Amino acid sequence: MPRTSIATVCLSGTLEDRLDAAGAAGFDAVEIFENDLLASALPPERIRERAAGLGLTIDLYQPFRDAEGAPAARFASVRRRMRAKLELMERLGADTILVCSSVAPDTVDDDDLAAGQLRQLAQMAAEHGKRIAYEALAWGRHVSTWEHSWEIVRRADHPALGLCLDSFHVLSRSAALEGIARLPGDRIFFLQLADAPRLGMDVLQWSRHHRLFPLQGGLDLVGFTAAVLATGYTGPLSLEVFNDVFRQADPHRTAVDARRSLIALEDAIGHTLTPAAExxxxxxxxxxxxxxxxxxxxxxxxxxxxxxxxxxxxxxxxxxxxxxxxxxxxxxxxxxxxxxxxxxxxxxxxxxxxxxxxxxxxxxxxxxxxxxxxxxxxxxxxxxxxxxxxxxxxxxxxxxxxxxxxxxxxxxxxxxxxxxxxxxxxxxxxxxxxxxxxxxxxxxxxxxxxxxxxxxxxxxxxxxxxxxxxxxxxxxxxxxxxxxxxxxxxxxxxxxxxxxxxxxxxxxxxxxxxxxxxxxxxxxxxxxxxxxxxxxxxxxxxxxxxxxxxxxxxxxxxxxxxxxxxxxxxxxxxxxxxxxxxxxxxxxxxxxxxxxxxxxxxxxx
Amino acid sequence: MPRTSIATVCLSGTLEDRLDAAGAAGFDAVEIFENDLLASALPPERIRERAAGLGLTIDLYQPFRDAEGAPAARFASVRRRMRAKLELMERLGADTILVCSSVAPDTVDDDDLAAGQLRQLAQMAAEHGKRIAYEALAWGRHVSTWEHSWEIVRRADHPALGLCLDSFHVLSRSAALEGIARLPGDRIFFLQLADAPRLGMDVLQWSRHHRLFPLQGGLDLVGFTAAVLATGYTGPLSLEVFNDVFRQADPHRTAVDARRSLIALEDAIGHTLTPAAExxxxxxxxxxxxxxxxxxxxxxxxxxxxxxxxxxxxxxxxxxxxxxxxxxxxxxxxxxxxxxxxxxxxxxxxxxxxxxxxxxxxxxxxxxxxxxxxxxxxxxxxxxxxxxxxxxxxxxxxxxxxxxxxxxxxxxxxxxxxxxxxxxxxxxxxxxxxxxxxxxxxxxxxxxxxxxxxxxxxxxxxxxxxxxxxxxxxxxxxxxxxxxxxxxxxxxxxxxxxxxxxxxxxxxxxxxxxxxxxxxxxxxxxxxxxxxxxxxxxxxxxxxxxxxxxxxxxxxxxxxxxxxxxxxxxxxxxxxxxxxxxxxxxxxxxxxxxxxxxxxxxxxx
The missing domain is CATH 3.10.180.10 (2,3-Dihydroxybiphenyl 1,2-Dioxygenase, domain 1)
Structure with missing residues (x-):
């Protein structure tokens, strides 16, 4: 069974509330969403301890924005920012950081530039014993499909740089899944899962307000997850769900709902549970x-x-x-x-x-x-x-x-x-x-x-x-x-x-x-x-x-x-x-x- | 000053609650939304009396759906339905019925057919001393712009058939306003006003959940209303706002908010109020x-x-x-x-x-x-x-x-x-x-x-x-x-x-x-x-x-x-x-x- 993980942003309350809820629901790991960490009075070491005490590892730190395709003058500040986050991750005990495709208006549309910069950042990460998972946001300025993000990872060709795949970003664009199953599994560093109802609206608003846990919406989470698992991906199934209702509801209840969705998803893929009786x-x-x-x-x-x-x-x-x-x-x-x-x-x-x-x-x-x-x-x-x-x-x-x-x-x-x-x-x-x-x-x-x-x-x-x-x-x-x-x-x-x-x-x-x-x-x-x-x-x-x-x-x-x-x-x-x-x-x-x-x-x- | 009117669908509660709120807020008239009437235990005559007692006339009955462009076999049932609604309007004391452009999948894309059918319905209305205001829904099957609805009204050429213009349907399609001011004002039978925030979403969902009162959103209500008034239109300014929050809020408060929006709109057009002091x-x-x-x-x-x-x-x-x-x-x-x-x-x-x-x-x-x-x-x-x-x-x-x-x-x-x-x-x-x-x-x-x-x-x-x-x-x-x-x-x-x-x-x-x-x-x-x-x-x-x-x-x-x-x-x-x-x-x-x-x-x- 793959490990189960949940992003703190799925839940409501202080970071401590969220960690407690994820631990109580039986998750193996969490993604720490940066804003949740910034708002916490706990130093990173204490967050790590608290998570460990709850049986949780910190499998991802996210997001790191506007990294690749930066004009040269701005890239120096990207490097400085990355260094600070890598140091933070050491204190936090997190090995992987999510870099999502740039949205900044000054982003340069040049895959070689993007690949070269990600390679530099990956080298920095490697020096800290960390790695970078690069994700195409559906509304990324130049990189908005998983195929494009994979092309850039391929060109960068650094062992500390891999892909993060997010079901919402992939399925909201109705991308075909065939290609995903052919990816090398060891180049997929992280898998984020979110379902959503089929809504005719701007994808950014759709993503930020209406995501749901797997099998609660209308996206093909079963096909998507099966395709990723077919690559040999061995990381966690991790939930990243932005939902207006979940954001304000009791996190202990939401965390149970969340974990249930992963258990049901695995069952839908591999018949892992006792079958329902007639x-x-x-x-x-x-x-x-x-x-x-x-x-x-x-x-x-x-x-x-x-x-x-x-x-x-x-x-x-x-x-x-x-x-x-x-x-x-x-x-x-x-x-x-x-x-x-x-x-x-x-x-x-x-x-x-x-x-x-x-x-x-x-x-x-x-x-x-x-x-x-x-x-x-x-x-x-x-x-x-x-x-x-x-x-x-x-x-x-x-x-x-x-x-x-x-x-x-x-x-x-x-x-x-x-x-x-x-x-x-x-x-x-x-x-x-x-x-x-x-x-x-x-x-x-x-x-x-x-x-x-x-x-x-x-x-x-x-x-x-x-x-x-x-x-x-x-x-x-x-x-x-x-x-x-x-x-x-x-x-x-x-x-x-x-x-x-x-x-x-x-x-x-x-x-x-x-x-x-x-x-x-x-x-x-x-x-x-x-x-x-x-x-x-x-x-x-x-x-x-x-x-x-x-x-x-x-x-x-x-x-x-x-x-x-x-x-x-x-x-x-x-x-x-x-x-x-x-x-x-x-x-x-x-x-x-x-x-x-x-x-x-x-x-x- | 134009008369002010509000559709019952803008407000929350029973029909009685809604009428009371509209009257207390000082409106001159209401549009009766059909579903609100159907849910009321009051017979139409009592609704009319209650409205009159509150100083309200019933200026519109709405909506009548899927009328024009009906296949011949279905049009007989359209006529039967219209006859029943005209009889209802007599009991209700309403003179004008809103016919909105058809959305039914079987609607025929034929302007002459649509015009001919609307002419027949207008003749029926005229025989009851009533008239029909025809409105293009932004998501109408074949008729979705005011220009198109006007073309059909023009072809039908019946004195009991005119236009209903709705600011949301017009402005949500970013239609230019110049043409509106050149319409003959006596052919505009009704004017519905709604603002909305600029949202990138399916226009039907946008319309049904997120409309606002004038000057609360991002549409050009001032330009639109001024253009309609420039035609010589003499009917009411009538609010038709579908809003999730207003639908469940105290209707007395909402009605005051609604009427304030019309007062402010008129001021924005014609400087009708005491100017704000510095x-x-x-x-x-x-x-x-x-x-x-x-x-x-x-x-x-x-x-x-x-x-x-x-x-x-x-x-x-x-x-x-x-x-x-x-x-x-x-x-x-x-x-x-x-x-x-x-x-x-x-x-x-x-x-x-x-x-x-x-x-x-x-x-x-x-x-x-x-x-x-x-x-x-x-x-x-x-x-x-x-x-x-x-x-x-x-x-x-x-x-x-x-x-x-x-x-x-x-x-x-x-x-x-x-x-x-x-x-x-x-x-x-x-x-x-x-x-x-x-x-x-x-x-x-x-x-x-x-x-x-x-x-x-x-x-x-x-x-x-x-x-x-x-x-x-x-x-x-x-x-x-x-x-x-x-x-x-x-x-x-x-x-x-x-x-x-x-x-x-x-x-x-x-x-x-x-x-x-x-x-x-x-x-x-x-x-x-x-x-x-x-x-x-x-x-x-x-x-x-x-x-x-x-x-x-x-x-x-x-x-x-x-x-x-x-x-x-x-x-x-x-x-x-x-x-x-x-x-x-x-x-x-x-x-x-x-x-x-x-x-x-x-x-x-």
């Missing part, structure tokens, strides 16, 4: 309830045809069931400020032990086994936001924890199972959550989007397993909410699948359970832009159903009000092969939830 | 102090050679003075959570009454006159974050409010005045603050930037008056801070000018007043990258001075620790004609402040 469905979802939401959920589930079939042997947890949908209502621990409403969910796995092993290999925090009888059958890990993810067999061994209530089954209202879980995420953990669910569960991205909700933009990503029996929709506001926008944490919700929404809605109406009122304006627009058959048109308007369609089919969705402070239930019917999640309706649905809350808080005007 | 300097800065920061500031000011010359007649406010620097320490009202440390500052104006009149015309909230004797001489308005901005004459009449203490003057330590005020801004109010200070004070942008601070990116903008005697530096985090990053609200600071930093520093040292310790690593790097004369080099390192230089001169800066929770003082010497603010040193300075706080909070390790 998932066959959602065994249950567990909602945390409070004195307000608990009774309302019980009434709702009863009206939907769920039966309260079991009571936990030792905890205030109810098991409700209808069809393949099982819901636990947990009134045991009060919902903490800022915590999620869907506290846990269980996935049916062809091999729960294997699922849990893979999760552990991907740094998922294991949770203490909570249920006495089923210890062998129910393993759990924590998702980035603390949600408990259980793995269990299809045979519901975990039900042994519940004493049967003996309540008779209720007639079905059409509910067949859990369609999907909508997990609103904390602002700082969205990209981590996406990577976590994708890699730990072996799921694939299904649909990504962004929509304008009444109180700000919302980003969404749905992921699913191969046969779409497990679907998870993640969402996050584009900006962290302030005082004006309500409802932080955002409500989460559970979508129940029905094969007959009319029947399910009728059952709710018969039980006097209110559903969310959808504005007439929505239906007027729906009528203007679609040609639904008259019965369907009348049904959706009369019932408060929202409608969506795609190339494969139709989607009918009905919502409850927000129950308590942060959970609601959707009942949805997929007609034909509709593949989406109804995201297009979310802004109107959110406004309706807002109106319902205001109406509940004050008498209607 | 500013000649900062008369005083007033710091809110608490039991911790108060004594420390008194000690500091004493050591810097300030004299406590006056005590307010009725309030716990001290006046300290040295040279032209005057500082008030106000221990009267406790500092509210989240409030700024620099509670007020006073600017010397050639005509304070005129300054205040202009501020009022620009919707600055007037403040009650606080000081009894000087009522005629000291007027104040509130800046967007609540900071009180006073205007006064150079003759310090306001000092009559202070009883002389009789304390003898202290020997000067070199302090000559207040160099600049650094006003960290609340996250939601940054662009508003920039526009406020620029337009109310008649100041110009000086230097804008972004830097990576230890706990996240920071954006900065300095503005100044003509002769640089009044300088204000604004800053804001790029993302709203969460739990990890410390220090919200960010400390603000006051920079005192000295003509001899060595003398000032010696005075502090003699008085035993600590200054902020700057890391040795910073000086090692400074030595590596500059060639300061040896005495200066030794001085800055020994004294804790930070250094910057530009093409005009040098800047030496010395900082106190953060005093109390949110204010510190900088003492700076400009050598030669240095024009900057030392922003490049801010990350190291911030880390040093962080280290100082941690050292104060816990014993050193």
């Amino acid at each position: 998932l066959t469905g959602v065994a249950f979802a567990e909602l945390g309830v409070d004195p307000e939401s608990g009774p309302r959920l019980e009434t709702l589930l009863g009206a939907l045809g769920f039966t309260h079939v079991g009571q936990h042997r030792s905890k205030p947890v109810q098991l409700w069931e209808q069809g393949d949908a099982r819901i636990l209502l947990n009134s045991g621990e009060p919902l903490a400020e800022g915590s999620a409403a869907i506290r846990a969910f269980a996935l049916e796995s062809a091999d729960p032990e294997r699922s849990a092993r893979r999760a552990g290999e991907l740094l998922a925090r294991p949770l203490p086994r909570r249920r006495r009888r089923s210890e062998a059958h129910l393993t759990a890990v924590a998702a980035p936001d603390g949600t408990e993810v259980f793995f269990c067999r299809r045979a519901p061994v975990w039900r042994e924890d519940f004493l049967p209530t003996g309540e008779p089954p209720t007639p079905s209202t059409g509910i067949t199972g859990i369609d999907h879980l909508s997990l609103a995420q904390p602002f700082d953990r969205y990209d981590e959550a996406a990577l976590f669910y994708r890699t730990v569960l072996g799921m694939a991205d299904d649909e990504a989007g962004e929509f304008a909700a009444p109180f700000g933009l919302i980003r969404t990503l749905a992921i699913r397993n191969a046969d779409r029996r497990v679907r998870i929709a993640l969402s996050v506001p584009v900006l962290r909410r302030g005082d004006w926008a309500p409802a932080v944490p955002h409500p989460q919700h559970l979508t129940l699948a029905t094969d007959d929404l009319a029947r399910t809605a009728a059952a709710l109406a018969a039980a006097g359970v209110p559903v969310l009122r959808i504005p007439e304006n929505y239906y007027d627009d729906l009528d203007a832009r679609t040609t639904l058959v008259p019965q369907l048109r009348a049904f959706v308007r009369a019932t408060g159903v929202m409608y969506d369609e795609d190339a494969h089919g139709q989607y009918l969705q009905l919502f409850t009000p927000v129950l308590g402070s942060r959970v609601f239930v959707e009942v949805a019917q997929r007609v034909g092969g509709y593949r989406g999640y109804g995201f297009a309706n979310d802004p109107v649905r959110m406004a309706a939830h807002r109106a319902q809350r205001l109406a509940g808080a004050a008498p209607a005007r | 500013l000649t300097g900062v008369a005083f800065a007033e710091l809110g102090v608490d039991p911790e920061s108060g004594p420390r500031l008194e000690t500091l000011l004493g050591a810097l050679g300030f004299t406590h010359v006056g005590q307010h007649r009725s309030k716990p406010v001290q006046l300290w003075e040295q040279g032209d620097a005057r500082i008030l320490l106000n221990s009267g009202e406790p500092l509210a959570e989240g409030s700024a440390a620099i509670r007020a500052f006073a600017l010397e104006s050639a005509d304070p009454e005129r300054s205040a009149r202009r501020a009022g015309e620009l919707l600055a909230r007037p403040l009650p006159r606080r000081r009894r004797r000087s009522e005629a001489h000291l007027t104040a308005v509130a800046a967007p974050d609540g900071t009180e901005v006073f205007f006064c004459r150079r003759a310090p009449v306001w000092r009559e409010d202070f009883l002389p203490t009789g304390e003898p003057p202290t020997p000067s330590t070199g302090i000559t005045g207040i160099d600049h005020l650094s006003l960290a801004q609340p996250f939601d109010r940054y662009d508003e603050a920039a526009l406020f200070y620029r337009t109310v004070l008649g100041m110009a942008d000086d230097e804008a930037g972004e830097f990576a601070a230890p706990f996240g990116l920071i954006r900065t903008l300095a503005i100044r008056n003509a002769d640089r005697r009044v300088r204000i530096a604004l800053s804001v985090p790029v993302l709203r801070r969460g739990d990890w990053a410390p220090a919200v609200p960010h400390p603000q600071h006051l920079t005192l000018a000295t003509d001899d930093l060595a003398r000032t520093a010696a005075a502090l040292a003699a008085a035993g007043v600590p200054v902020l310790r700057i890391p040795e690593n910073y000086y090692d790097d400074l030595d590596a990258r500059t060639t300061l004369v040896p005495q200066l080099r030794a001085f800055v390192r020994a004294t804790g001075v930070m250094y910057d230089e530009d093409a005009h001169g040098q800047y030496l800066q010395l900082f106190t620790p953060v005093l109390g929770s949110r204010v510190f003082v900088e003492v700076a010497q400009r050598v030669g004609g240095y024009r900057g603010y030392g922003f490049a040193n801010d990350p190291v300075r911030m880390a040093a402040h962080r280290a100082q706080r941690l050292a104060g909070a816990a014993p050193a390790r």
Whole structure:
């Protein structure tokens, strides 16, 4: 396994915070970003000691700017600067310095001059027992491709001068990867990895604000890294990610996310981990309830045809069931400020032990086994936001924890199972959550989007397993909410699948359970832009159903009000092969939830 | 004066919130954005009544998409959709609908087809007494320039069909403005205004996330609007701004900011406001102090050679003075959570009454006159974050409010005045603050930037008056801070000018007043990258001075620790004609402040 490394610039806080976080996450090495060192009160020797105490070597010092192609008059100051940095590196215990291609306006466009100057600098480095890794910035003034940087390294021909390859700089220019695999591996001195979403923007701004850890974006990190490893490169896989969110988030959490991305990347290249076990469905979802939401959920589930079939042997947890949908209502621990409403969910796995092993290999925090009888059958890990993810067999061994209530089954209202879980995420953990669910569960991205909700933009990503029996929709506001926008944490919700929404809605109406009122304006627009058959048109308007369609089919969705402070239930019917999640309706649905809350808080005007 | 209008999409909240905010800010009209209407539980008639009750007409309903160039089979559904929207507009009391150029992949590239279809739709509109404003989206499939949209309107030749011009769509393509002024004004049915920073990115993303109100960005709104008005256009100036921050901020505040931008725009075109009076300097800065920061500031000011010359007649406010620097320490009202440390500052104006009149015309909230004797001489308005901005004459009449203490003057330590005020801004109010200070004070942008601070990116903008005697530096985090990053609200600071930093520093040292310790690593790097004369080099390192230089001169800066929770003082010497603010040193300075706080909070390790 290659060594893993992270640049201090990926993380937030003081240099000490960053080193501590990298060490705790299990990295082997760090790149020290110069600005982070300058801002530290620790002398270089102390930084070295601190890193060593954390099990970290300092594998790179970076960046050294505007070195090659300098006019002769300026090159003297480049040499002086390099000498100072080489002395610093001795104190720091770093062997390699990154020289990135010049951007200064006075840079001379002359490869021989650049090669000659880099050769001089490499000779200086060699005299200090150090070496130089030369990198083409995608926005370098004259040198902006790896091919060009390699040509200059080749011409300079000095053993202390090699290449630094950075996946972002290479892949952001859509360079072909074939040539990379043919490079001599011992001339690649350093490998920096960053992913990024595909954004149509100036490459410098793209690079400085929107980089992501591998497998969080849209670049071909797998192909790139495999190509570099094919050269025989033996240095570390080192992350260099400039990201506005990571820069201000808890570095301990970010460092774990970062290291997970490298573990997943290696797995994607070489199948190094326990393979993901096949998932066959959602065994249950567990909602945390409070004195307000608990009774309302019980009434709702009863009206939907769920039966309260079991009571936990030792905890205030109810098991409700209808069809393949099982819901636990947990009134045991009060919902903490800022915590999620869907506290846990269980996935049916062809091999729960294997699922849990893979999760552990991907740094998922294991949770203490909570249920006495089923210890062998129910393993759990924590998702980035603390949600408990259980793995269990299809045979519901975990039900042994519940004493049967003996309540008779209720007639079905059409509910067949859990369609999907909508997990609103904390602002700082969205990209981590996406990577976590994708890699730990072996799921694939299904649909990504962004929509304008009444109180700000919302980003969404749905992921699913191969046969779409497990679907998870993640969402996050584009900006962290302030005082004006309500409802932080955002409500989460559970979508129940029905094969007959009319029947399910009728059952709710018969039980006097209110559903969310959808504005007439929505239906007027729906009528203007679609040609639904008259019965369907009348049904959706009369019932408060929202409608969506795609190339494969139709989607009918009905919502409850927000129950308590942060959970609601959707009942949805997929007609034909509709593949989406109804995201297009979310802004109107959110406004309706807002109106319902205001109406509940004050008498209607 | 043209009527002023704002699109509901500029604001946050429910449609009701948005209408209320637009009405309260004094707009004449609104554009109803379709999604905002769909999400509202109010029927169109009620929306119309509510708007009317707020003094608002509904001047536009928008957008109607993918109308022209539709294949024949689809055009029937376009007509059906248009009919429904025309009926809606009757209920809503809106006369004009915006049709934006088609983006659908099946759109036919045929100007005659497009013109014919728009003519049909215009005829339908005319039959309802409505009209259509056709707009070229910058990313339209076949029609993406105003010239092209005009050509189609001309060919369609129907009295109910005219142009909608949108400054963003025109200026983002850098179109020349000459042709616009030659358009027949009665064929321009609607004018939408949005500014934007110059960003190198995909125009669709740029438009959807980063638009700003006029004069907040880098587009030529003055030239564009003047050109449109020159045609004889008599419709409203209407704002259509998609901005991630505004979408989630208090709409009442945003609406005031929005209307201020139109008032300032009209002034920039036609000198409609009281002209800004010449500013000649900062008369005083007033710091809110608490039991911790108060004594420390008194000690500091004493050591810097300030004299406590006056005590307010009725309030716990001290006046300290040295040279032209005057500082008030106000221990009267406790500092509210989240409030700024620099509670007020006073600017010397050639005509304070005129300054205040202009501020009022620009919707600055007037403040009650606080000081009894000087009522005629000291007027104040509130800046967007609540900071009180006073205007006064150079003759310090306001000092009559202070009883002389009789304390003898202290020997000067070199302090000559207040160099600049650094006003960290609340996250939601940054662009508003920039526009406020620029337009109310008649100041110009000086230097804008972004830097990576230890706990996240920071954006900065300095503005100044003509002769640089009044300088204000604004800053804001790029993302709203969460739990990890410390220090919200960010400390603000006051920079005192000295003509001899060595003398000032010696005075502090003699008085035993600590200054902020700057890391040795910073000086090692400074030595590596500059060639300061040896005495200066030794001085800055020994004294804790930070250094910057530009093409005009040098800047030496010395900082106190953060005093109390949110204010510190900088003492700076400009050598030669240095024009900057030392922003490049801010990350190291911030880390040093962080280290100082941690050292104060816990014993050193």
